Amino acid sequence: MLGLYLHIPFCSSICNYCNFNRGLYDDALKTRYVDALRTEILRESQGSAADTIFFGGGTPSLLEPRDVASLIEACRATFAMPGDVETTLETNPETVDRAKLDAFRAAGVNRLSFGVQSFQDAELQRLGRIHSADRARRVVREARAAGFENVSLDLMMWLPEQRVADWLANLDALIEADPDHASLYLLELYPNAPLRDEMARAQWSQAPDEDAAEMYVRGLERLDAAGYEQYEISNVARAGRASRHNLKYWTDGEWLGFGCGAHSTRAGVRWKNVAATGDYVDRINARAGVVVDRRALTREERLEEALFTGLRLNAGVDIDRVGARYGCDVWGRFGDGLQPFVDEGLLVREGPRLRLTRGGMLLANEVMSVFV
Numbered sequence: 001m002l003g004l005y006l007h008i009p010f011c012s013s014i015c016n017y018c019n020f021n022r023g024l025y026d027d028a029l030k031t032r033y034v035d036a037l038r039t040e041i042l043r044e045s046q047g048s049a050a051d052t053i054f055f056g057g058g059t060p061s062l063l064e065p066r067d068v069a070s071l072i073e074a075c076r077a078t079f080a081m082p083g084d085v086e087t088t089l090e091t092n093p094e095t096v097d098r099a100k101l102d103a104f105r106a107a108g109v110n111r112l113s114f115g116v117q118s119f120q121d122a123e124l125q126r127l128g129r130i131h132s133a134d135r136a137r138r139v140v141r142e143a144r145a146a147g148f149e150n151v152s153l154d155l156m157m158w159l160p161e162q163r164v165a166d167w168l169a170n171l172d173a174l175i176e177a178d179p180d181h182a183s184l185y186l187l188e189l190y191p192n193a194p195l196r197d198e199m200a201r202a203q204w205s206q207a208p209d210e211d212a213a214e215m216y217v218r219g220l221e222r223l224d225a226a227g228y229e230q231y232e233i234s235n236v237a238r239a240g241r242a243s244r245h246n247l248k249y250w251t252d253g254e255w256l257g258f259g260c261g262a263h264s265t266r267a268g269v270r271w272k273n274v275a276a277t278g279d280y281v282d283r284i285n286a287r288a289g290v291v292v293d294r295r296a297l298t299r300e301e302r303l304e305e306a307l308f309t310g311l312r313l314n315a316g317v318d319i320d321r322v323g324a325r326y327g328c329d330v331w332g333r334f335g336d337g338l339q340p341f342v343d344e345g346l347l348v349r350e351g352p353r354l355r356l357t358r359g360g361m362l363l364a365n366e367v368m369s370v371f372v
Helices: 027-043 065-078 098-107 121-126 133-145 164-177 194-202 209-225 244-250 277-285 299-310 319-326 330-343 364-371
Strands: 002-008 050-057 086-091 111-117 151-157 181-186 229-232 235-237 255-258 263-266 269-273 291-296 347-350 353-356
Touching: 002 027, 002 065, 002 244, 002 263, 027 065, 027 255, 027 277, 050 065, 050 244, 065 098, 086 244, 098 133, 111 133, 133 151, 133 164, 151 164, 151 209, 164 209, 181 209, 209 229, 244 255, 244 299, 255 269, 299 319, 299 364, 319 330, 330 347, 330 364
Parallel strands: 002 050, 002 255, 050 086, 086 111, 111 151, 151 181
Antiparallel strands: 181 235, 229 235, 255 263, 263 269, 269 291, 347 353
């Protein structure tokens, strides 16, 4: 089934490291945007089936629960959906309280993904985050009290001035918060990120590369011991709580994106919407198209993507299945390039399945470069 991605581009503040398609919250523009987003969804041809809805951003939790309910209703009116649709709302801790969480639950949200990033106030301040570590802890308890049984937390590692012990303390705090799922990301500084200038002025530094590797490996070992299962390079979950929506991206699935800057992939075709929020709204209201780039992926591109996204998963990728789908003897074609990684213990070949070891995940880009 399809996954549905709904982009909400509004934020209450702009984090100094963020490179997503977002802007500051404006109530009037938000109202127009939600109406336009609903219109785009309802214009989609009916009859397709979908089993996940993902509100991403930006900060989707800045929407009112009635806005979220309206958009979920539009999805259900347009797509055939089973009773157990995974409906995720990305949420920042400072944007919700218990009453709002209750209302989101009533609106149809059944999974929350909290952008916590750190459980240490000094680290949060360096990132330009406006919630406190204490607020992050309390919001998880509030989500449980509101009836949410599927809660995910995002944490970032390799932050300015962060050392291995600091990162492990964050992991301990996450384990204490007891989410069902966690995503662990290395901080990536894009070229014009304001954080780069702030780091230079304050003489903040990131730990050496070998320390970042230690953060990754020791952090996952700590999560292993706490009962979490790593199922993708950057994601762990309790049993049965892997993100069904994100798995579509890693298992050669299909999804439709709605809203400004949203991307879609279906039937071997990929397209994206116009990025500017105002332009998107104006085009929808004028009954004009919002797609600014559409292209058919070649069989070669689809093969490559199926292989390197599948290798992100702990379970790896079934090269016989992928090869049959795209008419290729995968090992016959790529085996010479992959064998050295097998010999080094970074890649495991078990029958038709290839998977990275944890050490191999640290060098995933090098392994995946064989395919492109």
